[in-house]
Amino acid sequence: MTLTELKYIVAVARERHFGKAAEACYVSQPTLSVAIKKLEDELEVKLFERSAGEVTVTPLGEQIVQQAQSVLDQAASIKEIAKRGKDPLAGPLNLGVIYTIGPYLLPDLVRQVIARTPQMPLVLQENFTAKLLEMLRAGEIDCAIMAEPFPDTGLAMAPLYDEPFMAALPTKHKFADRESITSEELQNETMLLLGTGHCFRDHVLEVCPEFARFSSNAEGIRKSFEGSSLETIKHMVASGMGVTLVPRLSVPAEALKPKVKGRKEPEQMVRYLPVRDAHDRDPPTRRVVLAWRRTFTRYEAIAALRNAIYACELPGVKRLS
Numbered sequence: 001m002t003l004t005e006l007k008y009i010v011a012v013a014r015e016r017h018f019g020k021a022a023e024a025c026y027v028s029q030p031t032l033s034v035a036i037k038k039l040e041d042e043l044e045v046k047l048f049e050r051s052a053g054e055v056t057v058t059p060l061g062e063q064i065v066q067q068a069q070s071v072l073d074q075a076a077s078i079k080e081i082a083k084r085g086k087d088p089l090a091g092p093l094n095l096g097v098i099y100t101i102g103p104y105l106l107p108d109l110v111r112q113v114i115a116r117t118p119q120m121p122l123v124l125q126e127n128f129t130a131k132l133l134e135m136l137r138a139g140e141i142d143c144a145i146m147a148e149p150f151p152d153t154g155l156a157m158a159p160l161y162d163e164p165f166m167a168a169l170p171t172k173h174k175f176a177d178r179e180s181i182t183s184e185e186l187q188n189e190t191m192l193l194l195g196t197g198h199c200f201r202d203h204v205l206e207v208c209p210e211f212a213r214f215s216s217n218a219e220g221i222r223k224s225f226e227g228s229s230l231e232t233i234k235h236m237v238a239s240g241m242g243v244t245l246v247p248r249l250s251v252p253a254e255a256l257k258p259k260v261k262g263r264k265e266p267e268q269m270v271r272y273l274p275v276r277d278a279h280d281r282d283p284p285t286r287r288v289v290l291a292w293r294r295t296f297t298r299y300e301a302i303a304a305l306r307n308a309i310y311a312c313e314l315p316g317v318k319r320l321s
Contacts, residue, residue, distance in 0.1 A: 003075055005039045006068040008032050009047055013065040014138050016055050073139060073295040080297050088300035089120045095305070096125045096132040096144035100200040100230055101288065104249040105145070105312065112308040120301060129199045136293055143292035143302060145309075147199055155291040158302075159320040160309055162285045165207060165245045167273045168237045176271040183207045183275060183284065190242030192233045195226045200286070204245045207275070207284045238269035245275065247286065248316040287320075 011021035012032075022029040040047055047061035057065060080091075097106060106124065113122055125132070125141055132144040133153055145160070167181050175181055194201040227233040233244050251272045276283050290309070292302055310319060 001039060001042060003072065005035050006071055008035050009039065009061075009065055010069050010072065010138065012036065012048060012055060013057050013061070014134070018050075018055060069137070069139065070295065073293065076139070077295070077297045087119060088298070089117045089304055091119075092121045092123045093143070093298070093301050093305060094123045094125065094141040096127060096135060096141040096146075098129055098132065098144075098146050098199060099126055100194070100198060100247060100250070101145055101147070102126045103231070104247070105309070105314075108312040109308055112311045113305070116308055116311070117304050120304065128197045130197070136291065139293070142296055142298070143290055143305065145288060145290055147203070147286045147288050150199070154294065156294045156296075157289045157291045158306060160288045160290055160306070161314060161317040161319050162287050163317045164248050165203070165275050165284045165286070166248055166251055167243060167275050168234060168246050169243045169271050169273065170237055170240045171268055171271050172240070173243065173271065175273070178273055180274045180276045182277065186243060186245075192236050192242045192244040193226050194230070194233065195228060200230075200247065203284075203286050207245060234270055245284075246272070249314065251316075253315070285318075 008025060011024050012018060015021040018033055019029050022032040045060050046058055047064060049056045049058060110122060129146050129150050135141045136144055169176050193204060227236060230246055230250050237244055255268055255272050290306060
């Protein structure tokens with residue numbers, strides 16, 4: 001049994017395909033298949049069920065793959081311990097970020113990391129929450145910035161900040177001159193939503209649950225539309241197609257500058273309003289956290305990343321320690 005063989009079975013379990021697993025491991029498919037067959041013969045168990053176009057992991061194989069990942073993590077830890085003896089922050093840090101955080105946090109965060117820990121470059125990956133969780137479990141990334149809630153996977157987590165939602169409306173909307181708006185007042189509006197898979201879509205539906213009902217039937221065609229990114233949604237708002245909710249960090253700074261009499265202001269197509277609760281409860285927010293595997297040994301790197309995040313401007317959010 002070798003670490004290489006363990007790496008191969010973890011890749012097949014993740015990809016559910018021998019060819020894709022071989023590509024991920026930078027070997028030919030015959031090489032990978034022979035190595036896995038050798039391991040199965042040695043263990044005298046069948047790890048995978050093979051059928052036309054589909055590979056499934058056997059129940060016993062699931063347990064072995066899980067242990068194999070743990071062994072690979074521990075083997076990587078030996079290398080990390082050696083590196084930490086020279087410089088605890090030496091080497092890249094593989095960071096995953098969800099789509100609705102990345103564009104608004106990463107530019108400042110990358111600058112902060114370069115300034116503070118140039119020996120620890122960030123290797124960045126943007127994706128959906130579900131995919132980032134898979135990548136964390138598989139060891140493809142070291143940590144991830146995500147928004148709660150997400151399934152409890154036994155990860156270590158540190159809260160970063162609570163981020164309020166803001167309503168985005170066309171500047172000619174009847175509510176555009178208001179100082180704030182309630183979620184109840186949005187219920188009769190055409191709501192623009194992110195597509196399925198974005199966790200922020202679920203956050204919006206929690207604030208305005210009636211749109212969950214609309215989006216599941218024919219009436220939803222009239223009541224809600226879907227976009228691929230927050231910036232696409234904002235353009236749809238600007239064109240007058242409807243309204244939406246956005247996280248505070250996604251709001252352009254110039255859109256919130258107070259108007260000065262006599263000063264020529266750039267034309268704004270979208271008006272952003274704080275969302276308040278009609279019943280004096282806390283306004284809607286999302287909690288953003290940093291998550292990593294408990295077996296990940298570069299504690300100093302996690303701490304350095306958190307410090308770099310706290311050094312970012314993060315306007316309008318509540319930092320958490």
